[in-house]
Amino acid sequence: MTGAPFTYYEFFAGGGMARCGLGDGWRCLFANDFDAKKAESYRENWGGDHLAVGDVWDLSPDRLPGRADLAWASSPCQDVSMAGKRAGLSGARSSAFWGFWRLIETLDRQGRAPRLVVLENVVGLLNSRGGGDFTALCETLARQGWRFGAVEVDAALFTPQSRPRMFLVLTRDAPAAHLTLPGPAAPFHGHRVVEAQGRLPQAVRTHWVWWRLAAPPARNQDLGAVFRRMRIENGQQHQRAEVRFDGVAGCLRTPGGGSSRQMLLVVDGPRVRSRTLSPREGARLMGLPDSYRLPATQTAALHLIGDGVAAPVVRHLAEQLLEPLLLPGAALAAE
Structure with missing residues (x-):
């Protein structure tokens, strides 16, 4: 693990399912979760050397070592999911996202923001509060110079479970052409992603990227x-x-x-x-x-x-997009 070429911070880590999906090519520098019981499972599976248990709002940027290649954040989704009350990002649980984002902003001012950020959430974030939450988020990202694009991935492509999730992938560099598309394409840019992008102000849309992902092989479907x-x-x-x-x-x-x-x-x-x-x-x-x-x-x-993220989905994103973005020559210098 010490020789892994890529490094990351894992926020809202739960039992470390994103870590499982990223695999041995990635080395965790820091992990955080508020839930003590989930943290016990994290330690059982991954050890606790880099794990900080507590509210993300109480974390100091000094706790985050070095400069990671990636920050992964699976922020609480209950306030925007179909199972919750759809309070949006201002809900008490989902507002934890802004506690995470203030850390990224501080790291940015210190010159050590991660090269990539992945924000994972339920697809309800795309249209919560009539799409206002997603638009406000994208406006924040655009003001701070990030390039970003959302993909909607259903775990059913990999495992026999219907679990659609949204992954917003952020980068500061202009990605190479082979990692992007001129427009939306199935199966990862569904109508919710297209409609959310269409609601963005024109100035914000200039920061949008249609990420290219290959579809995985078909799987067995013998289940009821x-x-x-x-x-x-x-x-x-x-x-x-x-x-x-x-x-x-x-x-x-x-x-x-x-x-x-x-x-x-x-x-x-x-x-x-x-x-x-x-x-x-x-x-x-x-x-x-x-x-x-x-x-x-x-x-x-x-x-x-x-509460977790499907590990094969994370692996597919890492293999198809995150790792290629981090390889030398995979990005163009941002102007």
Whole structure:
């Protein structure tokens, strides 16, 4: 690990699923999470030498060593997710993002801002508050000289779980042409990304980049699942059981998020049996290896994986975009 060519800071680290996805070619310089129980899992799997447990607002830039190639931030999503109350980035939990961003701003003033930043969140960020949150975020980035673009990646491309997430990739350098596209392209620039970009002021859009990502190979789709989902009907919330046979499980969420306790159906002729999805099976849906150590209790394990990022998605982004951006000659000098 000490010889890894790329370095990073990991914010809102949870159990270190982004770290798992980045892999051995990356060396963590610093990690942070507010949740002590998640931090225990992080230590169990990755050690605690670089882990700081506490509120991101309480962190001093002096705690962040050197200059990292990448800052990864999977900031709390409950205030903008479909499972939350859609309070937007001003919500108490999602406002943690601005605690993270003040650190990046300070590092920038010190001349040691990371070369790349990845902001991961639910796709609801693209249209929360009518798109105002995303526009305000992009205006901040443009004022500070960042070039950026969003991709929407569903974990279902890699694992049998529907888990669409938005990844906003930031760079200070003008990227090489082979890493960009002239316009949006499926499957990573869906209508939500296109509409969010279209709402940006023209001056902000000049900072936008349509990132080029290759689609992964098709995967096996032999799966059926049942999951509980909260639906709003006539202005009231109702819990419903939904069955799908399209080879994709519902999005794993925390135990309070509506569909974390999913069930598997086994259909054998006229017989149909069901059982709840185990935490280990949930971890596999997140692309985690069986060697990954989960919390002892089911609730804690489901909370950990329900708040995480799918590791194969991170690996694909690293392989297709982040690592190429950091290689010598992959960027043009910014004017």
